[in-house]
Amino acid sequence: MAEKRQEKSLIRNNRRLQGDYCQVDLESPGIAPLVAPGQFVHVKMPNLEHRILRRPFSVYDTDPKDGRLSIVYKVIGLGTAHLATLKPGTELDLLGPLGVGFTPPRPEQTPIVVAGGYGCAATYLLARQSPVPAYCLLGGRSADDLLLVEEFKQLDAQVELATDDGSRGRRGLVTELLEELLARGDLRNPQIYACGPVGMLKAVGRIAHQSGLVAEISLDHAMCCGVGACFACVVKVKADTPAGWDYARTCVEGPVFRSDQAVWE
Amino acid sequence: MADLRVELGPLSLRNPVIAASGTFGYGREYRDLVALDSLGGIVVKGVSPFSSPGNPPPRTAEVEAGMLNAIGLQNPGIDKFVADPEYLPWLRTVNTAVIVNIWGRTVEDYVLVAERLEAEKSGIAALEINISCPNIKEGGIGFGTDLGMVEQVVGRVRRATTLPLITKLSPNVSRIADFARCAVDAGSDILSLINTLPAMAIDVESRKPRLANVTGGLSGPAIKPVAVKLVYEAAQAVEAPIIGMGGIVSAEDAAEFILAGASAVGVGTAIFADPQCLSRIVEGLDLYCRRQGVDALAELVGAVKF
Ligand SMILES: Cc1cc2nc3c(=O)[nH]c(=O)nc-3n(C[C@H](O)[C@H](O)[C@H](O)COP(=O)(O)OP(=O)(O)OC[C@H]3O[C@@H](n4cnc5c(N)ncnc54)[C@H](O)[C@@H]3O)c2cc1C
Ligand SMILES: Cc1cc2nc3c(=O)[nH]c(=O)nc-3n(C[C@H](O)[C@H](O)[C@H](O)COP(=O)(O)O)c2cc1C
Ligand code: FES
Numbered sequence: 257m258a259e260k261r262q263e264k265s266l267i268r269n270n271r272r273l274q275g276d277y278c279q280v281d282l283e284s285p286g287i288a289p290l291v292a293p294g295q296f297v298h299v300k301m302p303n304l305e306h307r308i309l310r311r312p313f314s315v316y317d318t319d320p321k322d323g324r325l326s327i328v329y330k331v332i333g334l335g336t337a338h339l340a341t342l343k344p345g346t347e348l349d350l351l352g353p354l355g356v357g358f359t360p361p362r363p364e365q366t367p368i369v370v371a372g373g374y375g376c377a378a379t380y381l382l383a384r385q386s387p388v389p390a391y392c393l394l395g396g397r398s399a400d401d402l403l404l405v406e407e408f409k410q411l412d413a414q415v416e417l418a419t420d421d422g423s424r425g426r427r428g429l430v431t432e433l434l435e436e437l438l439a440r441g442d443l444r445n446p447q448i449y450a451c452g453p454v455g456m457l458k459a460v461g462r463i464a465h466q467s468g469l470v471a472e473i474s475l476d477h478a479m480c481c482g483v484g485a486c487f488a489c490v491v492k493v494k495a496d497t498p499a500g501w502d503y504a505r506t507c508v509e510g511p512v513f514r515s516d517q518a519v520w521e
Numbered sequence: 522m523a524d525l526r527v528e529l530g531p532l533s534l535r536n537p538v539i540a541a542s543g544t545f546g547y548g549r550e551y552r553d554l555v556a557l558d559s560l561g562g563i564v565v566k567g568v569s570p571f572s573s574p575g576n577p578p579p580r581t582a583e584v585e586a587g588m589l590n591a592i593g594l595q596n597p598g599i600d601k602f603v604a605d606p607e608y609l610p611w612l613r614t615v616n617t618a619v620i621v622n623i624w625g626r627t628v629e630d631y632v633l634v635a636e637r638l639e640a641e642k643s644g645i646a647a648l649e650i651n652i653s654c655p656n657i658k659e660g661g662i663g664f665g666t667d668l669g670m671v672e673q674v675v676g677r678v679r680r681a682t683t684l685p686l687i688t689k690l691s692p693n694v695s696r697i698a699d700f701a702r703c704a705v706d707a708g709s710d711i712l713s714l715i716n717t718l719p720a721m722a723i724d725v726e727s728r729k730p731r732l733a734n735v736t737g738g739l740s741g742p743a744i745k746p747v748a749v750k751l752v753y754e755a756a757q758a759v760e761a762p763i764i765g766m767g768g769i770v771s772a773e774d775a776a777e778f779i780l781a782g783a784s785a786v787g788v789g790t791a792i793f794a795d796p797q798c799l800s801r802i803v804e805g806l807d808l809y810c811r812r813q814g815v816d817a818l819a820e821l822v823g824a825v826k827f
Contacts, residue, residue, distance in 0.1 A: 260553045262796060300794060306586045308741050308794045349795065351554070480581055480588065480793045483554070485546030487566075487595045488581040503574055503595060508550075 260354060260483065261286050265325070267346045270339075275400040276331045277374075278340050279316070280348075285323030287352045291315045293382035294357025294449075294474055294512045297325070298482035300349040301335050302342070311335045312479050312507070314378035314451070315353065316404075325350075328377035328403060354482050355511050358449050358472050363387045365445040370434050370460050370471075372396055372452030376403035378474055379451050389413050391437060395430025395456070399423040431459040438467045448472070454520075461515030471515040477506040484508035492519035523810030524817035525803065527561060527785050529762040530710040531685040532647050534561035534618050534785060537818060538775065538803050541766055541789035542567060542622035542649065542689070543592065547608050548615060554796040559803060561785060562618030565608075567651050569625050570633045572598035582722050582731035587741030587768070588790060589720055591734035594624055599637045613644030620687065623678075624651040631674050635681040648684050650675060650709075653691035653716035665691035665716075671700060672707045679708030687764065690714040690755070692744075697751045698758035705761045712755055713764035713787060715748045741790040742768040749781050756782020756823055770798060772805020782823040 265284035272278050287297065298310040313327045331337050342348075360382075361367040367390040369379045376394055383390045390411070395418045396402045402424055408415045416433050417425025426433060430452075438446065448471035450460040457473045464471040480488040484505050491510070494517050495502035501519050504510065525536040542564040545551060557563065575595030582589045602608045612619045623634040631650060638645060652665035652674055664670040675688050688704040690697065692715035701712055717738025722731040730736075748767025756763055765783025769775050770791040778786050791798045810818055 262554050306742075307583060308586070308790060309583045309588060310794065351796070478579060478581060480590075481544070481546075481550070482793075483546075483550045485550040485566075486544060486581075486590075486793065487575060487592045488578075488590065490575070490578055490580065490595070499574075503578075 258292075258353070259290060260352060261290070263287050263350050263352075264347050265350050267342055267344050267348060268324070269344060270342055272340070273328065273403070277328060277403055278331065279326060279328045280339065280342075281324055281326045282348060282350070283323055284325040284350060287350055288318040288323050288325040289320035291318050291325065291353040291381070292357040293360070293385055294378065295353040295355050296511060297327070297350045297352035298354055298479070299327075299339075301338050302346060302348065304335065304338050307334055309480055310351065310482060312354070312476070312482060314374065314474070316377035316380055317384070318381065328374060330374055351482055355507055356509065358382050358474075358512050361386050361388065361390070361447055365447045366391070366443045368434065368437065368443075368446055368448045369393065370430055370448060370450040370452070370456070372430060372456050373401060374403070375451030375474070376408070379449055380404055380407060382449055383408060383413055384411055391416070393418070393430050393433040393437070395419065395433075395452070397421065429456075429459070431456060431463060434460065434463055438463065450474070458520055461518060464515055472512050473515050473518065474511045475506055475513060476511065479507050482507045492521065493517045494519060523807050523815065524819070525806060525810075526817075527819070529685070529764070529784055532618070532711060536561040536803050537779070537785035537806065538799055539564060539620070539764060539785055539787045540792060540799060541787035542651065544789035544792050547612065548619070549607060549611055551796055555799060558616040559800045560617050562620055562646060564620040564622050564649055564787070565612070566596055567594045567622045567624040568596055568599055568602045568634055569594065569623070570599050570630050572596065572601065577733040579731065579733055580737075582737070584722050584739070585743065587739055587743035589722055589732055589737035589739055590717065591732045591737035593734065599634050603637060603641050609641060609644065618646035619644060620647045620649050621645055622649045622651050622689070628670075628674050628677055632677045632681050635678045639682045639684065642684055645684060647687055647711070648678070648682055649687040649689055649713060650678055651689050651716070653689050653693075665700070666694050668699060668703050671703045675704050675707035675709050685710050687711040687713050689716055691716055692718055692747060692751055692767075697754050701755040701758045705759045709761065711762050711764060712759065713766065714755060715744070715751050715767045718744055718747065740767070742770055744768045745774060745777075749777055752778055752783050753781040753825070769802070770794075772802045772809055775802050775806060776809050776821070779818065779821050780823070780825040784819070784822050
């Protein structure tokens with residue numbers, strides 16, 4: 257397994273993007289160059305000692321030369337609300353890079369990214385580093401939930417949008433965009449990568465299987481150690497056991513799993 | 522530099538700081554992050570005769586100054602633990618005391634694991650009998666809160682192994698002294714305490730328990746004062762050395778257990794927050810000895826003043 261490090265990194269910039277979403281840029285010269293798309297960092301919240309666990313976040317983007325590592329996070333609870341108050345110059349303790357990320361697309365493949373919510377951040381680096389332009393299908397409840405649209409557009413990518421309420425892009429589900437794209441039948445070796453709410457990931461898996469494909473899906477699960485030591489973060493996956501399944505650790509066997517491995521409950 | 526070496530009866534450690542069972546995996550998981558040769562020892566996750574999938578998720582919940590867990594002792598089973606290069610064969614290559622935590626559903630299960638490890642004992646510094654896990658229905662805490670069972674499990678494992686034997690006591694008893702004496706009389710060389718405290722948390726919006734298992738074990742800073750008291754009482758009751766744990770985050774926390782009567786300390790939950798805390802505690806204990814004007818940490822064991 258790839259090397260992981262613990263690093264004290266300084267906040268360079270921490271700002272609200274839109275709605276409840278924020279972006280923090282960190283100076284992390286030790287970890288940034290090691291990050292592969294889909295991997296995450298485990299973040300200790302400073303001055304929140306009575307909340308003892310780290311918080312896992314996908315790496316949104318890196319600049320290895322500059323040592324920059326960026327995270328896009330949604331304020332949903334105590335830790336992320338606290339993170340949003342931190343000023344440039346504050347030190348954050350990171351563990352990373354952690355987990356198994358996405359398999360990089362090969363030049364003869366057509367990558368299709370399907371993302372909802374913070375999934376846009378979790379898949380951006382994959383789209384940016386892809387050797388061939390990716391189709392990027394981004395979805396959310398309303399226009400406010402579509403993340404990083406301009407950043408995706410600046411890549412040499414085909415970006416399509418869907419919102420539940422039709423406030424931006426197609427009215428409907430992002431998975432409908434995926435079904436239509438696959439129905440065209442003219443994509444060379446499509447390879448699907450997805451990160452978002454569980455319902456979306458389930459649908460992506462089903463649609464992929466109907467087309468004879470296997471998607472790579474990134475799951476999120478509450479974690480403690482982040483390095484495979486505590487067995488807190490398990491999900492059911494198909495396995496060669498009497499029951500036909502086993503528990504896999506999201507932090508080391510994932511967070512990216514093959515859609516044909518998933519056992520949905 | 523103060524002398525931090527520790528003699529726990531038949532078990533010698535370079536310093537008193539031990540990574541606690543279930544929080545440090547099988548050691549390998551932390552090899553990039555923690556200098557294993559800076560630790561007194563590591564206790565691996567509980568091993569049983571059979572592989573066990575553990576409890577359904579969610580298995581953990583963060584609470585004020587601590588966490589609940591109901592992992593359910595997921596483990597690869599003794600056969601794989603002994604043979605797979607990732608487990609015991611790898612542990613034989615590390616330069617720290619390796620303590621193997623064992624558990625089972627029946628007394629025979631404990632004996633079976635102890636016998637297998639006796640046959641494979643090179644590289645194993647000691648066995649720790651877990652009779653105090655709150656998260657499994659049989660064995661675990663059911664054994665640890667019944668004096669007759671403690672005597673049987675410890676006695677039978679004692680006869681199955683020549684390795685130094687540690688018994689991990691449950692905090693969930695009304696008189697810890699009785700259990701401490703019982704385990705030592707049955708042949709335990711060392712006692713370790715405390716395991717997690719049975720606990721529960723409810724999400725008030727969904728009105729559901731936060732653990733799929735409903736209840737789990739509380740660990741972290743929230744349990745420290747409870748643990749210090751139990752270590753103090755156990756130390757009053759027996760001569761055998763004690764490994765104290767429960768909520769240790771800093772060297773000062775560790776010192777508190779040592780003053781209460783522990784000769785060494787276990788650190789668990791704090792590792793999740795900061796893997797570096799282990800070596801920081803070692804360094805901090807050295808400073809603490811110097812502040813107290815003692816040459817050896819051993820002088821401070823049980824040295825609480827009244
Ligand atoms: C591999 C991975 C990648 C992630 N990437 C991102 C990302 O790029 N952007 C983003 O906004 N969020 C991401 N998340 C989710 C993020 O970890 C949670 O939103 C965050 O932990 C919430 O912390 P809190 O203190 O605000 O919430 P609280 O509800 O106060 O947290 C309480 C506890 O539950 C845990 N927890 C709560 N929700 C989640 C969740 N959805 N996933 C995991 N743990 C949770 C917390 O870590 C904490 O231990 C990711 C999760 C995983 C597992
Ligand atoms: C996630 C988790 C898993 C644990 N697994 C085990 C185990 O397998 N065997 C055992 O004897 N104790 C286990 N424990 C208990 C710890 O070893 C320790 O006794 C307890 O957590 C108190 O110390 P702490 O507050 O420093 O964590 C576990 C604790 C946690 C938090
Ligand atoms: S978080 Fe500890 S094993 Fe995954």
